[in-house]
Amino acid sequence: MSRAYNFCAGPATLPESVLRQARDEMLDWRGTGMSVMEMSHRSDEFVEIAETAEKDLRELAGVSSDYAVLFMQGGASSQFATIPLNLLGDQSSADYINTGIWSKKAIAEASRYGQVNVAASSEASGFTTIPEQSTWNTRNDAAYLHYTPNETIGGLEYDFVPDSGAVPLVADMSSNMLSRPLDVSKFGVIYAGAQKNIGPSGLVVVIIRKDLLGKAHKETPTMMNYQVIADNDSMYNTPATYSWYLAGLVFKWLKAQGGVKAMGETNLRKAQKLYGFIDANDFYANPIDPRFRSWMNVPFTLADDGLNDEFLKGANARGLLNLKGHRSVGGMRASLYNAMPEAGVDALIAYMTEFARERG
């Protein structure tokens, strides 16, 4: 078929122009006679690709020289261990906010390396809201405060950045990195698996305030030691070069779209359209507190679960792919990352309208 609208939560759709450029450069990058994936990571050509990607990311996200930007491997799930191994230092415990499945995974892994204080949780509500910060049981002597700005599975997103005082704030931004403007200076560490808003899987971007480097537990694997990775410009060993290159193409594309400010406006419009439609149509429902509905991941249910398969089949036939909800939640989920064009949301709403009219 021609290019479909792919609503997958991750790995996710990429900008078509990025894929076209990658295709055109596959056998010969700018007259070098090599694919980017065949280049030495220490070659002038690849170092330029790598440095340009970092520079563009710094410009897009507003990352000052107080921060190191790392291009690592292993996904956010590896960071769940890397964070406590590097940041607990002499302190024995860290604060975590539990707002869903990804928070819980981060908490479970950190608990293997130190004491985790779950300072707030919305589990009792079925993760349909974010607890007000005034109710959080955070501590001034915590090694850090970890939270999950967007829960990809639940479709729950913070509309504020927590105030952590002097405690370093750590955020798993895998699913909403670069989706709207952000004040990076409020954070100690931001990490993001690439496969939603940045590029292909196999790459994880880490933005870390430099004063937090150098505190790794002595048993930290060298490849997980932020100081080592920073000191070697993410090339202590061979990095995921092709993924890094593709991330760089996505950053160029983002800049051409007007950067994260323009992207945030588009993402808000896309989300408002879909939630507005769902709220206005009795056949569909979304359970999340409207204030904290994710701009990136929109779960929704049909009035009759027995129609789910038929809904998905019809969607597939129209090139509206991967709308099936996560197995732990059921129903449907439409992920609306940066690379999902507004026309994709329009096409989805048109189909949902038609389906509800015919089968609702």
Place this chain on the structure above:
Amino acid sequence: MSRAYNFCAGPATLPESVLRQARDEMLDWRGTGMSVMEMSHRSDEFVEIAETAEKDLRELAGVSSDYAVLFMQGGASSQFATIPLNLLGDQSSADYINTGIWSKKAIAEASRYGQVNVAASSEASGFTTIPEQSTWNTRNDAAYLHYTPNETIGGLEYDFVPDSGAVPLVADMSSNMLSRPLDVSKFGVIYAGAQKNIGPSGLVVVIIRKDLLGKAHKETPTMMNYQVIADNDSMYNTPATYSWYLAGLVFKWLKAQGGVKAMGETNLRKAQKLYGFIDANDFYANPIDPRFRSWMNVPFTLADDGLNDEFLKGANARGLLNLKGHRSVGGMRASLYNAMPEAGVDALIAYMTEFARERG
């Protein structure tokens, strides 16, 4: 330029037909309307890609069902920690053979997790040979015996598989995996960073005897726990899907070439041609004990180091790329992995002949 002959030690040249297929499938894999890098790793399509790659690798390398095949991230350098974390178990020490820079890196990292007994070393000879196994100080109660079958930087390769008795044999095959036939049943663990003979960087393939699973140290990061990765078919989290796909294309290409037997014959012929030329020409030299010269990485020096830059410049002009030796060794290095066609070796020898005649 047109496609060059790329002698890079890694990331390294890939088969042109593989790159062409990847290019052609970039925007739409088999009518799905998606690139492989946009697919959910849990989709039917990607699971088929992943399983086919594993099946082809098992067939190529002769891997029985006694072994798990894992597709991990972080490169061989991450395995340097993963191996002791998973295999030391209740034992406190492991045996390592030191034959060069990569052996030393593996030893240094393992020493952080347990006692390392360097059972043999060729450091005194400048890593120009492999000590006879009869001289090794290995122990029957070691947790495992680790060696580096091919030293990518030194250009030193074992021509035998060590006999480790009942002790699990562990090998870093990053630079000679699938380059010739191998009896996998002699090994406990084989690991290989992909970026030489398998695919792009960002993927590391691990072949592990199943009885060695389940012994990880309690502080092992979950993403480094072989048992967890095996139990989840390498999809505990999102794997490096695009690299996995490309590895699968390389495996198909290897099968079409006649598999590792045919590849070994070609690789031997390529290496013999180049070493034969070097030995016959006073202008070039290789310092390695002829018995242990690597088929994959051929370091050589010019009679006059002052001509190195001119040699490299002339080579580049002819599309013979990345011949500069590793900074720790100097001189030149030609890497002749599976994807380097014999015609590339012929072109290199023709250039070396001409250069020696004109400048020697």
